[in-house]
Amino acid sequence: MSHYHPLTEQEAIDYARRLPDVFPSNAELSSREIGDGNLNLVFHITDSVSGRSLILKQALPYAKVVGESWPLSLDRSRIESEALVVQEALCPGLVPHVYTYDTELALTVMEDLSDHVIMRRGLVEGNRYPLFAEHIGHFLAHTLFYTSDWGMNQQEKKERLGRFINPDLCKITEDLIFDDPYRDAETNNIHEPIRPDVEKLWADQELLLEVAFLREKFLTHAQALLHGDLHTGSIFVTPESTKVIDPEFAYYGPMGFDIGAVLANLLLNYCGQAGWKSDQADLESFRNYLLETVEAVWTRFEQEFRALWEEKTVDRMARTPGFLDSFLARLLQDTFGFTGAKMVRRIHGLAQVADINRIEDAGVRAVAERTALHIGTALIKHNRQAADIKEMTDLARRAVQLHS
Amino acid sequence: MSHYHPLTEQEAIDYARRLPDVFPSNAELSSREIGDGNLNLVFHITDSVSGRSLILKQALPYAKVVGESWPLSLDRSRIESEALVVQEALCPGLVPHVYTYDTELALTVMEDLSDHVIMRRGLVEGNRYPLFAEHIGHFLAHTLFYTSDWGMNQQEKKERLGRFINPDLCKITEDLIFDDPYRDAETNNIHEPIRPDVEKLWADQELLLEVAFLREKFLTHAQALLHGDLHTGSIFVTPESTKVIDPEFAYYGPMGFDIGAVLANLLLNYCGQAGWKSDQADLESFRNYLLETVEAVWTRFEQEFRALWEEKTVDRMARTPGFLDSFLARLLQDTFGFTGAKMVRRIHGLAQVADINRIEDAGVRAVAERTALHIGTALIKHNRQAADIKEMTDLARRAVQLHS
Numbered sequence: 001m002s003h004y005h006p007l008t009e010q011e012a013i014d015y016a017r018r019l020p021d022v023f024p025s026n027a028e029l030s031s032r033e034i035g036d037g038n039l040n041l042v043f044h045i046t047d048s049v050s051g052r053s054l055i056l057k058q059a060l061p062y063a064k065v066v067g068e069s070w071p072l073s074l075d076r077s078r079i080e081s082e083a084l085v086v087q088e089a090l091c092p093g094l095v096p097h098v099y100t101y102d103t104e105l106a107l108t109v110m111e112d113l114s115d116h117v118i119m120r121r122g123l124v125e126g127n128r129y130p131l132f133a134e135h136i137g138h139f140l141a142h143t144l145f146y147t148s149d150w151g152m153n154q155q156e157k158k159e160r161l162g163r164f165i166n167p168d169l170c171k172i173t174e175d176l177i178f179d180d181p182y183r184d185a186e187t188n189n190i191h192e193p194i195r196p197d198v199e200k201l202w203a204d205q206e207l208l209l210e211v212a213f214l215r216e217k218f219l220t221h222a223q224a225l226l227h228g229d230l231h232t233g234s235i236f237v238t239p240e241s242t243k244v245i246d247p248e249f250a251y252y253g254p255m256g257f258d259i260g261a262v263l264a265n266l267l268l269n270y271c272g273q274a275g276w277k278s279d280q281a282d283l284e285s286f287r288n289y290l291l292e293t294v295e296a297v298w299t300r301f302e303q304e305f306r307a308l309w310e311e312k313t314v315d316r317m318a319r320t321p322g323f324l325d326s327f328l329a330r331l332l333q334d335t336f337g338f339t340g341a342k343m344v345r346r347i348h349g350l351a352q353v354a355d356i357n358r359i360e361d362a363g364v365r366a367v368a369e370r371t372a373l374h375i376g377t378a379l380i381k382h383n384r385q386a387a388d389i390k391e392m393t394d395l396a397r398r399a400v401q402l403h404s
Numbered sequence: 405m406s407h408y409h410p411l412t413e414q415e416a417i418d419y420a421r422r423l424p425d426v427f428p429s430n431a432e433l434s435s436r437e438i439g440d441g442n443l444n445l446v447f448h449i450t451d452s453v454s455g456r457s458l459i460l461k462q463a464l465p466y467a468k469v470v471g472e473s474w475p476l477s478l479d480r481s482r483i484e485s486e487a488l489v490v491q492e493a494l495c496p497g498l499v500p501h502v503y504t505y506d507t508e509l510a511l512t513v514m515e516d517l518s519d520h521v522i523m524r525r526g527l528v529e530g531n532r533y534p535l536f537a538e539h540i541g542h543f544l545a546h547t548l549f550y551t552s553d554w555g556m557n558q559q560e561k562k563e564r565l566g567r568f569i570n571p572d573l574c575k576i577t578e579d580l581i582f583d584d585p586y587r588d589a590e591t592n593n594i595h596e597p598i599r600p601d602v603e604k605l606w607a608d609q610e611l612l613l614e615v616a617f618l619r620e621k622f623l624t625h626a627q628a629l630l631h632g633d634l635h636t637g638s639i640f641v642t643p644e645s646t647k648v649i650d651p652e653f654a655y656y657g658p659m660g661f662d663i664g665a666v667l668a669n670l671l672l673n674y675c676g677q678a679g680w681k682s683d684q685a686d687l688e689s690f691r692n693y694l695l696e697t698v699e700a701v702w703t704r705f706e707q708e709f710r711a712l713w714e715e716k717t718v719d720r721m722a723r724t725p726g727f728l729d730s731f732l733a734r735l736l737q738d739t740f741g742f743t744g745a746k747m748v749r750r751i752h753g754l755a756q757v758a759d760i761n762r763i764e765d766a767g768v769r770a771v772a773e774r775t776a777l778h779i780g781t782a783l784i785k786h787n788r789q790a791a792d793i794k795e796m797t798d799l800a801r802r803a804v805q806l807h808s
Contacts, residue, residue: 149624155574222624320612
């Protein structure tokens with residue numbers, strides 16, 4: 001079975017049975033393919049005798065979303081498993097444990113998290129996760145600090161960067177986030193009622209210039225090992241637990257890209273909630289919870305990152321008074337910009353979000369889309385002036401008022 | 405002979421004799437080890453019969469300058485030969501041709517350039533190179549543009565970046581340029597008369613903060629494949645020809661680092677000329693020539709880089725009006741900063757320059773050193789406000805007046 005081919009469910013069961021020390025010899029294994037992504041097979045293997053379970057995630061050599069015509073390197077599977085190992089070492093408990101990785105099959109065997117729910121779904125259903133901001137702020141601070149030139153040996157960082165060269169998946173981001181949404185691209189998927197808004201955006205030279213600067217940072221600023229796709233569909237949650245999954249887009253890039261991904265997806269849910277909550281007081285309360293979470297994620301990240309830097313930085317020059325303040329000020333600005341870019345691409349780009357595009361009422365959906373485009377473009381244009389995370393939540397609040 | 409060991413001169417001759425199609429069968433070969441660097445053996449092989457010659461350059465597994473205790477990866481030799489191949493493809497005639505590379509021996513066989521002189525020596529001797537600015541401006545524009553995300557396929561750029569991960573040699577730069585000169589480090593080599601000036605520099609918080617920002621750029625801004633050590637000791641010249649050699653420090657870094665290396669070494673020679681020219685009119689004229697060359701290098705680079713970008717960029721978003729102007733404005737600022745950093749490290753750091761430290765009169769030498777420290781620190785502090793290359797030459801002119 002070692003030559004690469006996409007596994008059948010029976011092959012996945014056979015593979016799982018042969019893993020040492022996982023299932024008892026009398027196990028009765030069953031498999032369910034639960035991949036809802038576009039790039040992978042995900043087999044959920046369970047033993048009805050012991051109750052044990054695990055996940056086999058196998059990379060496909062193409063992107064399903066556009067058929068087999070978009071080939072993708074299987075090396076992203078190695079990158080994902082190695083990123084998970086790095087992240088688990090830095091943040092035990094916040095990512096699924098990797099049992100083993102099979103290079104030939106591009107297959108990762110990992111902890112089953114099916115007692116968690118995908119955060120995007122949880123938020124659409126109106127659930128709150130009171131520990132999420134603390135968990136993800138910790139995750140961001142530790143993974144970004146300890147993989148950067150400030151938190152690890154600077155020569156080892158260069159070698160690690162070499163192991164996370166990820167051209168195929170970076171290309172997806174470069175196209176779908178930093179190019180296609182800003183032109184009349186075939187990949188776009190425009191909800192007709194907002195076409196005039198989208199066309200206005202394509203002509204906004206001030207916006208396009210700021211997007212070009214953000215694209216430049218994505219292409220050239222090798223600050224830290226990013227997750228690379230840290231939206232709420234890549235996060236499993238319960239009220240007590242947070243698990244970050246799917247780091248197949250991992251590469252060395254600008255820290256603000258990961259932070260912005262989290263904040264953007266909270267704000268997308270914020271924009272979409274009018275389609276999910278009919279009670280006005282409930283809607284307002286949940287939206288306040290989301291904006292408080294946006295602020296808390298940054299604040300927690302910033303506190304922990306600052307503390308790590310002050311105690312642990314390996315870079316003598318970076319201890320010069322003023323450097324860390326400048327670094328964090330610039331990081332907040334990057335975060336504003338990337339938050340905006342991550343919002344815009346989800347409104348009329350190829351890959352959209354259920355928080356908004358599953359709203360059945362086309363009018364309500366269009367309002368959510370306009371609100372998200374408003375917030376996204378305003379964050380992008382404001383990014384290099386941003387000085388406080390509250391500017392982001394104030395802007396979001398005003399946008400909802402304006403569009404309701 | 406294939407197992408790595410430093411070659412003897414006889415082994416170098418035997419190796420050269422076995423190269424196909426280089427020397428005739430009746431060749432009478434002799435070898436001279438001419439390495440004046442710190443990291444390599446350089447054998448000059450000549451055939452007294454045909455008059456043909458070539459260079460065998462072999463990496464040593466340690467830095468000679470501090471004895472065998474500073475180990476260095478032999479992989480830098482592969483990096484050097486691959487960088488030369490990339491550079492020759494982009495700028496034919498401006499680098500030595502590589503005939504072959506021997507991985508086992510860390511040995512590059514390349515074109516002999518002994519009809520040229522090392523530019524540092526030529527400038528110390530008061531020679532002018534009227535085509536230099538045009539040549540090096542062209543070299544910088546083409547190598548930096550065509551290895552960047554703006555001038556080459558962005559996925560191939562990532563793979564190429566992976567081939568130029570260069571931890572050992574980057575570490576030398578990080579220590580000797582962006583750390584040690586700014587503290588009382590053992591590696592420093594301080595000419596006693598200027599010790600008070602150096603100690604003042606160590607306490608200058610504004611300066612230290614800017615150096616920390618430049619260090620950050622060196623560590624994280626993967627803009628283009630740099631030469632990485634482009635001082636006038638890495639350039640062979642005649643009045644008609646320019647050849648850039650020794651790219652063993654090549655890695656993906658900020659473009660301004662290479663441009664700054666060239667300008668810094670022109671300015672170091674400018675500071676040192678009072679030690680070499682006794683006639684005041686001659687001195688003034690040569691200094692004017694050097695400052696004109698500083699301006700011409702940037703101007704030529706900027707013209708060619710702009711033209712390449714406008715005609716050839718592969719990045720649609722980077723064609724947004726305003727982007728190129730912003731990019732070049734920031735690049736000029738980086739160039740000011742790196743020029744300053746490259747000057748300061750040559751005054752009291754480990755590796756100094758003959759333009760200044762071979763001046764026999766200690767008083768004249770100290771004036772040259774103070775002038776260079778003045779210009780270097782002023783460029784570093786001014787870098788983020790710089791808007792015109794003339795600010796650099798004006799500053800240099802005022803510094804000489806102040807210290808003479």
